[in-house]
Amino acid sequence: MSDKLNKLGTSLRSVTDSDAELAQENGSSTDPVGTPNNPSHQILTVSNVITACRFVLTIVFLVLFVQGGHRYLALTLYAIAAITDFLDGQIARRTQTVSWLGKVMDPIMDRVLLFTGVLAIVLTGELPVWVAVFVIGRDVYLAIGALILQRYRRRPVDVIYIGKIATALLMFGFCDLLLGLPVVQGLGIVNVSWLPGLNSQAAALGIFFVYVGVCFSFATAVVYTREGLSIRRKAKEESADTRERSSK
Numbered sequence: 001m002s003d004k005l006n007k008l009g010t011s012l013r014s015v016t017d018s019d020a021e022l023a024q025e026n027g028s029s030t031d032p033v034g035t036p037n038n039p040s041h042q043i044l045t046v047s048n049v050i051t052a053c054r055f056v057l058t059i060v061f062l063v064l065f066v067q068g069g070h071r072y073l074a075l076t077l078y079a080i081a082a083i084t085d086f087l088d089g090q091i092a093r094r095t096q097t098v099s100w101l102g103k104v105m106d107p108i109m110d111r112v113l114l115f116t117g118v119l120a121i122v123l124t125g126e127l128p129v130w131v132a133v134f135v136i137g138r139d140v141y142l143a144i145g146a147l148i149l150q151r152y153r154r155r156p157v158d159v160i161y162i163g164k165i166a167t168a169l170l171m172f173g174f175c176d177l178l179l180g181l182p183v184v185q186g187l188g189i190v191n192v193s194w195l196p197g198l199n200s201q202a203a204a205l206g207i208f209f210v211y212v213g214v215c216f217s218f219a220t221a222v223v224y225t226r227e228g229l230s231i232r233r234k235a236k237e238e239s240a241d242t243r244e245r246s247s248k
Contacts, residue, residue: 023037039103040098040099047089047097048105051109054109059116062074062116065078065178085110085113089106111139117174118132126203127207127210138220138221142224152236162220163224165216170210170213173206173213177210
């Protein structure tokens with residue numbers, strides 16, 4: 001069991017920051033322990049506790065929001081949880097307590113925060129189900145792709161600018177939908193129920209940011225897919241060349 005856990009931990013560290021993980025393995029890291037390029041193996045740090053609190057706040061938000069009657073309290077908790085996303089990273093870097101657990105859990109908690117917000121507005125009927133399926137499905141698809149690419153290259157694919165734009169648009173749109181204000185009249189461009197705001201149905205302004213964010217997210221997935229296929233092709237070509245040279 002311990003061997004399996006160690007292998008899982010190694011895989012997670014490699015996916016999160018393969019350069020730092022490789023430097024630690026080779027003993028070539030020159031950065032102080034607890035910095036982003038040389039994370040520690042500490043578990044109980046202030047930043048990790050804050051990350052755990054973000055998870056608790058997120059779950060409480062979902063319960064309160066779906067029950068109704070506590071919308072603004074729920075949104076306050078969601079806002080606090082979102083703020084801790086910035087806070088824990090700052091504390092970890094400034095106090096040199098960056099840890100592998102934090103580097104692994106922080107992006108996971110980010111997705112939990114995003115997915116919980118999406119789930120809340122889907123359950124209350126304020127977001128089309130297809131948007132939630134797309135957003136969550138895209139992240140699952142990219143996560144699986146990143147794991148597959150570990151067979152061909154340790155370093156993860158670099159984050160692209162269009163992906164950051166997509167995330168910003170989606171988060172702003174979701175937050176506005178959670179608030180539910182301002183409500184604007186539908187444009188009446190289409191006549192389907194699953195496109196509120198674009199049909200004649202009134203909707204919160206944030207839905208339009210969500211639609212644009214979905215388009216950018218799709219483009220991001222396409223770019224990452226092409227990059228992943230390129231990495232895979234080059235790795236196979238290099239492997240074939242190596243085998244050919246060794247056979248001579």
